[in-house]
Amino acid sequence: MSARLHPVCDSIAVSAESPSPLGGLLPRDPLRRAQVRDAALIVVTAVGAWVLCAFFNLTEVLRHLTAPYERYQLDELPSMLLVLGLGLTWFATRRYREARQEIARRIVAEAQLSAALADNRRLAQQYVQLQEAERKTLARELHDELGQYLNVIKLDAVGLRDDPRGATMTMRQRASAIVENCNHIHGALATLIRELRPAGLDELGLAAAVEHCVQIWRTRLPEVSLRLSIEGDFTTLPESVALTLYRLVQEALTNIAKHAAARHVAVRLDRSGSGAAGDSIEVTVADDGVGTAAGLPTRGLGLIGMRERVMALQGELAFTSAAGEGCELSARIPVPSDARSAR
Ligand SMILES: Nc1ncnc2c1ncn2[C@@H]1O[C@H](COP(=O)(O)OP(=O)(O)OP(=O)(O)O)[C@@H](O)[C@H]1O
Numbered sequence: 001m002s003a004r005l006h007p008v009c010d011s012i013a014v015s016a017e018s019p020s021p022l023g024g025l026l027p028r029d030p031l032r033r034a035q036v037r038d039a040a041l042i043v044v045t046a047v048g049a050w051v052l053c054a055f056f057n058l059t060e061v062l063r064h065l066t067a068p069y070e071r072y073q074l075d076e077l078p079s080m081l082l083v084l085g086l087g088l089t090w091f092a093t094r095r096y097r098e099a100r101q102e103i104a105r106r107i108v109a110e111a112q113l114s115a116a117l118a119d120n121r122r123l124a125q126q127y128v129q130l131q132e133a134e135r136k137t138l139a140r141e142l143h144d145e146l147g148q149y150l151n152v153i154k155l156d157a158v159g160l161r162d163d164p165r166g167a168t169m170t171m172r173q174r175a176s177a178i179v180e181n182c183n184h185i186h187g188a189l190a191t192l193i194r195e196l197r198p199a200g201l202d203e204l205g206l207a208a209a210v211e212h213c214v215q216i217w218r219t220r221l222p223e224v225s226l227r228l229s230i231e232g233d234f235t236t237l238p239e240s241v242a243l244t245l246y247r248l249v250q251e252a253l254t255n256i257a258k259h260a261a262a263r264h265v266a267v268r269l270d271r272s273g274s275g276a277a278g279d280s281i282e283v284t285v286a287d288d289g290v291g292t293a294a295g296l297p298t299r300g301l302g303l304i305g306m307r308e309r310v311m312a313l314q315g316e317l318a319f320t321s322a323a324g325e326g327c328e329l330s331a332r333i334p335v336p337s338d339a340r341s342a343r
């Protein structure tokens with residue numbers, strides 16, 4: 001969709017600053033010029049009508065003509081027409097004002113829409129780049145960590161096969177080298193899998209996975225007091241909801257480590273209240289760090305990505321902060337009814 005505004009909106013937006021070509025008499029903007037022309041036409045027509053009426057003594061003629069019909073009160077028509085004219089003027093003024101407000105609202109909505117589209121475009125590009133970077137890292141890790149160690153294991157195994165009596169190296173030494181290399185491969189595999197998939201999310205559920213994540217951050221940030229509270233049952237959640245909640249906590253904690261310089265952090269997951277809107281989960285991550293001025297432009301994609309994830313599940317996300325007063329990230333995600341019935 002084009003980010004260009006509606007032509008009428010454009011012209012109104014331009015007219016505010018446009019200098020007039022005739023020393024302020026006529027606006028440069030065509031829409032404004034047409035309005036001034038119409039108003040001038042009405043004034044000229046009214047003055048012309050007044051001159052003609054005066055020339056022909058129209059009121060006297062009318063009064064003379066309607067005198068025989070006095071019982072129908074026709075002589076009161078001019079007053080009634082005057083009131084009708086004033087009423088129509090009032091009506092037109094109100095509609096005009098409403099139209100201007102509507103256009104102003106549309107301009108704001110279109111600006112927000114084009115900002116959201118730009119965000120989405122950046123996000124899509126970032127996703128593609130991240131995917132490529134991840135594939136590259138995976139290929140390198142597989143080559144360096146697994147390929148090389150498998151080679152060494154193979155060499156040891158071939159050595160054992162071809163030199164059963166262990167002339168060059170004792171059997172025990174070769175076997176322990178194989179075990180060591182197997183352990184290394186095991187560790188490398190576990191790291192790779194953890195990066196690709198949150199530890200324990202499938203087997204242990206969301207609560208345990210979040211606890212594990214928070215525990216990792218406690219060791220990474222020993223100077224920060226990290227409090228976690230989990231209320232409600234998180235065992236029967238659709239995978240998309242559980243993964244989104246996990247990624248939310250993960251990104252919020254990463255942001256705190258990167259930007260906040262906080263002393264205290266509170267993470268809360270709550271599925272205890274099922275309000276009128278049905279079952280939903282609330283997640284809040286609050287810190288007492290340096291905060292950030294709301295609405296500040298940023299090249300970061302973490303918050304945008306979180307908002308997209310939450311909105312894809314029909315949830316709501318709010319990020320509140322003020323400079324020096326910490327940040328709070330909170331989201332509410334509805335749980336689909338088929339997942340509730342499985343509880
Ligand atoms: N807890 C926080 N404390 C202070 N500032 C924050 C916090 N969380 C976010 N911000 C501010 O909001 C901005 C946007 O955060 P966002 O996660 O979108 O981007 P990022 O962390 O800078 O980059 P990315 O997440 O893409 O690696 C940050 O650059 C930072 O200025």
Ligand SMILES: [Mg+2]
Nearest residue numbers: 255300302303
């Ligand atoms: Mg971030």
